[in-house]
Amino acid sequence: MKTSTxxxxxxxxxxxxxxxxxxxxxxxxxxxxxxxxxxxAMYQKFLVDRNYPQEKIATLSGIGCSSRFPYFINxxxxxxxxxxxxxxxxxxxxxxxxxxxxxxxxxxxxxxxGGNHLNHAARKNVNLNVIILNNQVYGLTKKQTSPTSPVGFxxxxxxxxxxxxxVNPARQIIGSGATFFARTSAANPKxxxxxxxxxxxxxxxxVLEVLSECIQFYKGAFNGASDSKGGEFVEVGDGHNVxxxxxxxxxxxxxxxxxxxxxxxxxxxxxxEMEEANTREVPAPDKALTTVEKLRESFNRLT
Amino acid sequence: xxxxxxISNSVIRIAGNSQDGIQSVGTMLARIAGRIDMDVMTFMTIxxxxxxxxxxxxxxxxxASVLTPGDMADVLVAFYQHSYENHLESLRDGGVLIYDDAxxxxxxxxxxxxxxxxxxxxxxxxxxxxxxxxxxxxGKNIFLLxxxxxxxxxxxxxxxxxxxxxxxxxxxxxxxNNLLALEAGYAYQVGDIGSFFHFDIPAGSDxxxxxxxxxxxxAFGAIAGGIRFGAGxxxxxxxxxxxxxxxxLPRYGGSFLQxxxxxxxxxxxxxxxxxxxxxxxxxxxxGLSLKTEALGFAVMAEIPLVIIDVQRGGxxxxxxxxxxxxxLSISLSGSHGDAPRxxxxxxxxxxxFYIMIEAARIARRFSVPVIVLSDQALATRLEAFSYPDxxxxxxxxxxxxxxxxxxxxxxxxxxxxxxxxxxxVVDDRYPTITGLEHDEYGNPSGNPQMHVxxxxxxxxxxxxxxxxxxxxxxxxxxxxxxxxxxxxxxRGVIRAAVDQSLASGEPLASVHLRHLNPLPPGLAExxxxxxxxxxxxxxxxxxxxxxxxxxxxxxETCLPQIQGVTKTDGLTFRVSEVLQRVRETLDVSxxxxxxxxxx
Numbered sequence: 083m084k085t086s087t088x089x090x091x092x093x094x095x096x097x098x099x100x101x102x103x104x105x106x107x108x109x110x111x112x113x114x115x116x117x118x119x120x121x122x123a124m125y126q127k128f129l130v131d132r133n134y135p136q137e138k139i140a141t142l143s144g145i146g147c148s149s150r151f152p153y154f155i156n157x158x159x160x161x162x163x164x165x166x167x168x169x170x171x172x173x174x175x176x177x178x179x180x181x182x183x184x185x186x187x188x189x190x191x192x193x194x195x196g197g198n199h200l201n202h203a204a205r206k207n208v209n210l211n212v213i214i215l216n217n218q219v220y221g222l223t224k225k226q227t228s229p230t231s232p233v234g235f236x237x238x239x240x241x242x243x244x245x246x247x248x249v250n251p252a253r254q255i256i257g258s259g260a261t262f263f264a265r266t267s268a269a270n271p272k273x274x275x276x277x278x279x280x281x282x283x284x285x286x287x288x289v290l291e292v293l294s295e296c297i298q299f300y301k302g303a304f305n306g307a308s309d310s311k312g313g314e315f316v317e318v319g320d321g322h323n324v325x326x327x328x329x330x331x332x333x334x335x336x337x338x339x340x341x342x343x344x345x346x347x348x349x350x351x352x353x354x355e356m357e358e359a360n361t362r363e364v365p366a367p368d369k370a371l372t373t374v375e376k377l378r379e380s381f382n383r384l385t
Numbered sequence: 386x387x388x389x390x391x392i393s394n395s396v397i398r399i400a401g402n403s404q405d406g407i408q409s410v411g412t413m414l415a416r417i418a419g420r421i422d423m424d425v426m427t428f429m430t431i432x433x434x435x436x437x438x439x440x441x442x443x444x445x446x447x448x449a450s451v452l453t454p455g456d457m458a459d460v461l462v463a464f465y466q467h468s469y470e471n472h473l474e475s476l477r478d479g480g481v482l483i484y485d486d487a488x489x490x491x492x493x494x495x496x497x498x499x500x501x502x503x504x505x506x507x508x509x510x511x512x513x514x515x516x517x518x519x520x521x522x523x524g525k526n527i528f529l530l531x532x533x534x535x536x537x538x539x540x541x542x543x544x545x546x547x548x549x550x551x552x553x554x555x556x557x558x559x560x561x562n563n564l565l566a567l568e569a570g571y572a573y574q575v576g577d578i579g580s581f582f583h584f585d586i587p588a589g590s591d592x593x594x595x596x597x598x599x600x601x602x603x604a605f606g607a608i609a610g611g612i613r614f615g616a617g618x619x620x621x622x623x624x625x626x627x628x629x630x631x632x633x634l635p636r637y638g639g640s641f642l643q644x645x646x647x648x649x650x651x652x653x654x655x656x657x658x659x660x661x662x663x664x665x666x667x668x669x670x671x672g673l674s675l676k677t678e679a680l681g682f683a684v685m686a687e688i689p690l691v692i693i694d695v696q697r698g699g700x701x702x703x704x705x706x707x708x709x710x711x712x713l714s715i716s717l718s719g720s721h722g723d724a725p726r727x728x729x730x731x732x733x734x735x736x737x738f739y740i741m742i743e744a745a746r747i748a749r750r751f752s753v754p755v756i757v758l759s760d761q762a763l764a765t766r767l768e769a770f771s772y773p774d775x776x777x778x779x780x781x782x783x784x785x786x787x788x789x790x791x792x793x794x795x796x797x798x799x800x801x802x803x804x805x806x807x808x809x810v811v812d813d814r815y816p817t818i819t820g821l822e823h824d825e826y827g828n829p830s831g832n833p834q835m836h837v838x839x840x841x842x843x844x845x846x847x848x849x850x851x852x853x854x855x856x857x858x859x860x861x862x863x864x865x866x867x868x869x870x871x872x873x874x875x876r877g878v879i880r881a882a883v884d885q886s887l888a889s890g891e892p893l894a895s896v897h898l899r900h901l902n903p904l905p906p907g908l909a910e911x912x913x914x915x916x917x918x919x920x921x922x923x924x925x926x927x928x929x930x931x932x933x934x935x936x937x938x939x940x941e942t943c944l945p946q947i948q949g950v951t952k953t954d955g956l957t958f959r960v961s962e963v964l965q966r967v968r969e970t971l972d973v974s975x976x977x978x979x980x981x982x983x984x
Contacts, residue, residue, distance in 0.1 A: 107814060108828065136809075137806070138807055139806075152819070153817055153829065156815050158805075158806035158808075158816065159816075161817060161819040161820065162652070162682065162820065163678055163679060165648075166648055166649070167652075169616075169650075169652035172644075172649075172653050173642070173655065173656025173657035173658075173659075173660070173664070174806075176614070176640060176653075177656075177662040177664075178662070178806065181807060183806075199645065199648075199649055202644075202645035360640070361635040361638060364635055364636050368636055373608070373637060374775040374776055374779050376636055377605060377609055377775055377779065378775055381595045381772060384596060384601065385593050
């Protein structure tokens with residue numbers, strides 16, 4: 083997983099592999115047909131495939147329909163306040179390198195109320211996986227315009243159709259300095275699974291955008307990306323260089339529904355590594371001292 | 386001076402420009418006092434511009450107890466004409482004016498009328514002469530330190546050692562020049578005033594105290610209390626605390642994160658605390674407003690967390706470099722819904738250290754956010770205090786990830802004891818930590834009775850803490866009819882006012898509150914014994930004249946003799962000011978038709 087080798091947590095011993103059954107919790111309260119069901123199922127499969135120790139997984143969410151994840155999966159989990167789960171997860175990631183935290187949020191959390199945090203966590207390259215379930219609408223509050231709603235989308239707050247240019251997730255996240263960005267769809271479980279694997283394999287701030295249809299308030303939003311609904315699910319071509327920022331931006335500019343796959347994947351020092359370096363650089367004589375001795379020494383300088 | 390032989394206390398005000406090294410010489414004086422077991426408290430003004438400007442540093446040192454930075458100076462040092470003109474009023478009648486005769490022309494008639502002894506010292510020219518012309522006027526402050534060492538007959542060797550330490554990281558020539566300046570100042574013939582001040586330092590007072598600011602004490606107190614993660618955003622006057630923690634925490638295996646904003650800071654601290662690592666965030670006024678939503682989560686989800694607020698003045702951006710105690714109300718109740726949290730306030734610099742240890746302990750024991758209030762005056766002033774008994778007070782908390790057979794994060798019949806992630810839950814489901822109202826497992830619950838029970842559960846821990854607190858001690862006259870009540874950084878000045886009142890016909894008593902939520906037990910009983918209970922605080926008196934604590938105490942005790950003595954000029958109280966305001970308040974209330982009835 084995504085920690086430096088000296089702190090890499092141990093995976094379950096082979097005798098007791100993580101089972102899908104163990105991850106079951108409350109039945110999801112999502113509307114029947116909601117795209118989030120598929121993401122939950124693939125998230126569970128992914129955790130089992132990776133065979134993480136159950137107690138070391140942390141499922142972390144903000145507020146919204148997709149942020150109900152914590153109640154529907156049996157892991158340590160947090161249902162935090164709206165917009166702030168990324169800094170919460172940053173505090174956890176920095177202090178507990180032995181864990182496997184996954185942030186699961188919607189487009190409101192990611193790009194609207196928590197937009198500032200997403201940009202800065204990307205820039206700092208916090209070692210964190212962020213899965214954004216993008217349904218292009220505020221669903222829990224029943225159909226208001228979201229930051230990713232397309233121009234022309236009719237909602238209760240834009241009954242005449244939204245006129246505002248939506249956020250382009252790929253462009254914003256790569257532009258902010260994230261080292262990994264991939265895009266997939268809840269309607270394509272196989273691709274989703276592959277993308278979860280790629281995300282988990284990346285060390286640093288990784289964002290996976292998942293188009294997840296809101297059956298209630300934006301039905302058919304992603305038909306254009308579905309082979310079975312008259313659209314086409316176009317994958318990123320083999321020739322794409324994932325280490326090229328400019329090529330990633332070219333993919334980001336493709337008109338909706340765009341392409342799916344890994345846009346960008348580069349290795350840069352993570353915030354966690356940089357912070358560990360600060361601790362490592364503590365002088366050797368200092369390391370040998372107890373807390374009491376260190377405090378006394380600091381006080382001796384203040385006489 | 387009538388008695389030139391010995392003194393117990395002296396107040397020195399050094400006035401010049403901030404680039405003259407005034408702060409550095411004042412700090413060294415304070416450190417010297419600390420090293421010879423004297424009490425000391427300082428006060429400084431910071432120019433509101435970045436490039437410097439007029440500035441003062443005041444040092445009150447004494448062999449008797451020092452409770453305030455001093456109302457009036459015994460010695461005023463004026464570097465410039467503006468220093469002289471702006472600060473002569475703060476020099477007491479009969480005091481000493483030391484001035485640089487290259488820049489100051491005092492009005493000698495006026496000084497004579499006020500029995501002030503003028504001492505002209507060619508500080509600039511002697512420093513230049515001694516150190517050489519290259520450094521221009523640099524070293525003038527150290528010349529002054531030598532001079533004051535002579536005036537107060539301080540231990541020259543100790544001062545010399547301190548100057549060497551101060552410049553040890555610098556080039557050897559810098560050390561040499563400063564020692565030359567020190568020696569020149571010490572050798573300067575100060576004439577008559579040499580016999581004015583002489584501290585009677587008891588033999589064997591080789592006890593060394595530690596001298597630091599409130600901000601430094603908060604930072605080291607946090608480490609001593611076991612805090613190993615912090616997150617914050619720069620804001621005056623809190624910033625220094627985060628700078629220290631950023632530098633120091635890695636030495637203790639911890640870390641401090643500078644975040645993109647105040648919201649992220651508290652969220653990151655909550656994240657670390659959720660992970661089982663004792664954590665804090667801190668800020669000043671505006672930042673506390675921003676943090677209150679997440680504070681409510683910490684209450685709801687029962688997360689142990691320490692939040693420092695180094696108060697400044699006013700609402701909004703207000704007065705960033707002035708003092709006020711006006712964040713009490715938001716600390717007590719900021720955040721929506723019923724969100725009970727613990728609020729503590731440090732009484733002086735030494736208490737900044739101990740209160741952080743207490744805050745971290747309460748947060749851990751009760752799984753609750755604890756707000757620690759300091760303020761701008763406390764943050765920036767130096768005080769000397771005894772070394773803590775580190776072995777007795779230092780807390781180390783180890784991460785407890787022992788497997789649990791079953792686990793309820795919010796049991797109705799027991800306090801919360803979170804199982805941090807990494808804890809294996811063998812026969813039960815894993816906990817969800819949530820801001821939604823929940824059942825014992827953290828499942829969302831809209832059950833009305835569950836909300837009643839959980840709300841009660843969260844406020845119950847505040848009541849449990851209250852039951853453990855000691856009743857506050859009463860300071861001052863036993864026959865007093867007027868009680869002063871204070872909180873936070875005003876303890877010293879209120880006690881000094883009480884001390885002064887003891888000789889008058891109307892002696893006073895005081896109590897000081899360190900615990901603001903919960904309040905300590907027994908307050909109503911204590912207050913009921915006095916005709917007048919005057920709550921002295923640095924905030925607005927509002928409609929009935931009571932400030933933020935005054936209003937709280939009135940509503941908690943329903944006692945009509947509670948009145949407010951408040952002010953909002955952004956400056957600390959002086960002792961004379963407290964006494965005068967108390968007198969005025971009592972005059973007004975005794976002039977009214979009926980004295981408030983005792984209960």
